[in-house]
Amino acid sequence: MSSSAALNTNKIAFFSTQAYDKTFFNKYNKDFDFQLEFFETQLNPQTVSLIENASIVCVFVNDIINATVIEQLAEKKVKIIALRCAGFNNVDLEAAKKYNIKVCRVPAYSPQAVAEHAMAMILTLNRKTHKAYNRVREQNFSLNGLLGFDLFGKTIGIIGTGNIGKAFAKIALGFGCKVLAYDIIENDEMVKDGVSFVTLDEIFKSSDIISLHCPLNNQTKHIINKKSIDLMKEHVMIINTSRGGLIETACVIEGLKQGKIGYLGIDVYEQEEKLFFRDLSEDIIQDDDIQRLMSFPNVLVTAHQAFFTNEALTQIALITFNNIKSLLTTGEIENKAALLV
Structure with a gap:
């Protein structure tokens, strides 16, 4: 079977995941029915190989999404990079644009x-x-x-x-x-x-x-x-x-x-x-x-815990899923601030 045939357009590979990520994303996935795969490791040039047949990757603040990583994501037919945070300084947006990979974020959660x-x-x-x-x-x-x-x-x-x-x-x-x-x-x-x-x-x-x-x-x-x-x-x-x-x-x-x-x-x-x-x-x-x-x-x-409230994690999960759903169905996101590329 070719890699394109095996590609699951409904599968999301999560990186830098903690127990609370799994809890909140699994909880709210009931309304979206995505296939979720969680990796505790950071996304970087050495860990891109973990992605198998996923068309979407979900990343956090300390994942490394540089030109090298994005090129490898493109080779794996990844179509969407979804940040579950507001900042995007760790993403090479020009490289994403070059390889026609959509990049979205959560511009405001709580x-x-x-x-x-x-x-x-x-x-x-x-x-x-x-x-x-x-x-x-x-x-x-x-x-x-x-x-x-x-x-x-x-x-x-x-x-x-x-x-x-x-x-x-x-x-x-x-x-x-x-x-x-x-x-x-x-x-x-x-x-x-x-x-x-x-x-x-x-x-x-x-x-x-x-x-x-x-x-x-x-x-x-x-x-x-x-x-x-x-x-x-x-x-x-x-x-x-x-x-x-x-x-x-x-x-x-x-x-x-x-x-x-x-x-x-x-x-x-x-x-x-x-x-x-x-x-x-x-x-x-x-x-x-x-x-x-x-x-x-x-x-x-404190260890990057300012965002860490029940309300914020709920919004992060819901907005991330809605961003992905919108990109898969229309190629756009209603909130223009959420779509970076």
Whole structure:
């Protein structure tokens, strides 16, 4: 039988899957009846060979979908690359276009999930609830070292005002903060709510807290670097729940060592594909930068969990399936932001 004859146009090969992926996608597949095959491994040039007779691949944030992988996908007659996330910096869109492979994503699932996690990181770093929790469990009821500050009245700078940045702004305004924002296009709704759009330099100079909510691209890569850190207030708090590559890690480490950066909260990390979504508790981690970051008492690291709510995972599964169904039936997706190629 030829490979084209054996091709199953209803089969989806999932990569970088966790137990919760299987739970949610299997649950909502009852209404779609796709054939699902799950791989725990990352999609990369060495693992493309795992795909057998599937016309669709479903990938996540740390899968590698470069020109080499896309060429191999084309050879296997894959027609759709479905990202079950909003970011697409890990996909070579030009290569996909060259091989006539459709690429879709989930542009918005639960902006509130990520926005709320960003605020949770701010509150945890400020009021040191993570330290207080461990201290009390050891019957230490001292308050020494737990001093925080009032969030009310502080200036929060938001870089990127898409759905997540907009949701985060509403939360920050609710705390009584002065909210500054930077994006290529001003959001009139946010301005009416009381957000002031300013230059990027003004964000760096005036913010007590800076929260990153922009995509990773050529313009935003290492937007937090030595030059931008030098412009910031003393003891600034930086929060990143977007993409690890927005931060130049070595410069942030130096800023922490010098005391320029007072607090750092990261849910993403530039080299996270080697670490996150895995249990490495019995391993020796070879990444010196993440080990250094975790050694600081004023750094909070979570492992890409900002999206991780029941509501978000439900929407991710449903939107991904609907995207695929639309592409298979019409070649288009009603939500234009979901179709990349």
